[in-house]
């Protein structure tokens with residue numbers, strides 16, 4: 001009967017320890033996931049979304065396609081001045 005009591009106490013102790021450990025692991029995992037979710041949206045805004053780059057047909061400058069100025073025959077330019085210069089040079 002004495003051994004049964006010791007066994008019961010030991011079993012309860014192990015059960016409590018394991019339960020505690022499981023909760024700690026769950027908390028750590030939740031913390032890790034929260035940290036990952038906080039970092040994920042911050043990264044793209046800090047770096048910026050990738051943009052297509054084009055080359056100015058007049059001076060060769062590389063610039064984002066959204067900033068480029070379209071010229072005749074599918075050529076793109078970095079500025080209106082270079083577009084006009086290229087058109088004037090062509091004739």
Ligand SMILES: [Zn+2]
Pocket residue numbers: 056057058059060061077078079082
């Ligand atoms: Zn240019």
